[in-house]
Amino acid sequence: MSGHPATRDPAAITTRPQRTHAGLDTTAVLPYASSRASERTRGLRAWMLTLPVDLTALLAPLLLSQDYWRGTLANAALAVAVFTTGGLYRARRHLSILDELPALCGRLLACGAVVAIIAAYRHDSVPYVSGFMHGVALSAGLVIVGRAGTRTLTIVARKRRWMEHNAIIVGGGPIGAELARLLRRYPQYGLRFVGCVDAPSRRDNGLPLIGTLDELEQLVRLVECEVLVIADPDCPDATVMDYLLRPASARCDLWAVPRLWGSGSQGGYPDHVGAFPIVRIGDLTLSGPRWAIKRASDVVLASLALLVLSPLLLLCAVATFLDGGRGIFFRQERIGRYGKPFQVIKFRSMRPADEHESQTTWSIAHDRRIGPIGRFMRRTSLDELPQLWNILRGEMSVVGPRPERPYFVEKFSAAYPDYPTRHRVPVGLTGLAQVSGLRGDTPISDRSRFDNYYVENWSLWLDIRIVLRTVAEVFRGGGR
Structure with missing residues (x-):
């Protein structure tokens, strides 16, 4: 060498x-x-070797007996989920089974206990639970042995520069x-x-x-x-x-x-x-498997929402026509992920005097040109529903920083250094800043901090929480 x-x-x-x-x-x-x-x-990534070995070890008791197959499958699924959230599939620079042993044992014990308690409640049989726990003990031991083997194999491959x-x-x-x-x-x-x-x-x-x-x-x-x-x-x-x-x-x-x-x-x-x-x-730009999960959830949720809310969308379209005549939809250029412009779609709630006013006027919440129907739709955020189509097109996400017009993106980026970093992810129909009370005339610096916090701490559960809080805001009429 x-x-x-x-x-x-x-x-x-x-x-x-x-x-x-x-x-x-x-x-x-x-x-x-x-x-x-x-x-x-x-x-190659760390989980590509470790995850299959873990699954094989967790499902190994099925080779000895199929009497407890439901519990074994549940224990395997729960253990993999807990390992994932606990960082046991993340890459490490220093590899040692002794470093991982406390975390492995604790999580394996907790998962086995949870499934055993559920099994005891359902079957009310001591022999059944005892037999199942024998399988859990076997799989836990095999997980530890498998981890030791994969760590040794990885170290050898690294030392040989494979x-x-x-x-x-x-x-x-x-x-x-x-x-x-x-x-x-x-x-x-x-x-x-x-x-x-x-x-x-x-x-x-x-x-x-x-x-x-x-x-x-x-x-x-x-x-x-x-x-x-x-x-x-x-x-x-x-x-x-x-x-x-x-x-x-x-x-x-x-x-x-x-x-x-x-x-x-x-x-x-x-x-x-x-x-x-x-x-x-952590992932600063929401890429890889995390992005795949988020995009899949966006497509599913937007598709279901368009299907379920189609009567409401039709009603809003008719109301918009009655309130302002033709031109039901309002399209406006906004800035999306990585600063790429796109056309956002909304129900029209008023008619701006000209295109320049549309692009450069910050707040129109109290504009006299907004009729009662338009004001109601803005207060309940119903005017935002056509953006579900933007989500299906991949221009937006269900949850993310709210999209802004190019004029204000340039203005805010010059005034607030952290503002451009919010465009690391797709813009959203709703966002953490909005459900935290930062709508309308609120400090841009606060919005930027909330948006960047969302990007750097994203999880599917965080998206679910924001969606639930958004629904609550809509029913309270907490829009613009």
Whole structure:
């Protein structure tokens, strides 16, 4: 292994003649990027190996007896759900079955107890519950053995560089340099170090920098980077976040060395690279399986809503026609995900004097041109129902930041630095800010904080809660 590029000293990177590609220094990058092993394993994730083994172990009691098949299936489904929410299928840099053992045992015991209590209530038979618990004990033991096996297999694959992912370290200071040394010396962490990026002030300090933060998106594409590790960069957190939220960077897995050491990691047990604590940063852009779940729920909910509410939609259309004549629907340009414009559809509640007024007037809640029917529809949010079609088209989501007009997006983005980051996800028919009382003439800074909180803490249950609160607001007439 002495001739492998990964064993060289990172400092040696700066001693070779510089090469450029698209204006970037690639001297430190190209020899280490796009390895054949990395290409073969680029799409692999931790759960792809662990989940099938866990399911096999949890369902193993069915091979011995089918008397308890309902309980066994219920226990398997519950355990997988609890493992998922508890972070036991997330990627880890330091792998050890001993680190996972407390979390595994606790969750297996809790799932078995829940299913056993339900079984005892239904069957009222001690022998039945006793036989079922024997199967639970067997499956729990097999899960632990399976986990030990998959961890051992993964470590071996990483050490032989059969399984690794290209990684850029964001931060060229002492922590970044030491992390680079550790990643290149110890392949069991599963990351192939391809270079550091940082602020321009650290470009000429002798560290292995391949570019600045301004060049991060280009470098991510150039080296086919899959992982970004944030290690104390020489700039404010807000600046780093701005670069990380750009499309190319946002597709990478994010890890960070916490500035306040001792911070806990997601999943309930710590992770580390060498002696450096490291935490996984959640999905900042709602992509991958989480996006698939959200999109599927949007399509199902919007389809059902259009079907169930079709009589109400027809009634609203007739009322709009009677109130203002032709032109039942009102279309207006709004800004959606990643700043892409689209035409939002609503029932017309008034007629603006001209297109400029429509695009630049902030609030028309007390405008005299709004008739009684239009005012009622706005107060109950019935005028928003045609946006269900925008949801089916993929331009919107049921829940998300509310879409705004281009004029105000530009204005608010200039005044509030966090405002543009709300466009990481599709805009929504309703949102956390709206059900939290931030409608109409309320502070944009507050709305922006609520919207970004929603993006960074998304879950299907959070969407359900927001929808239920929206329904309650509609019945209370808490609209505009």
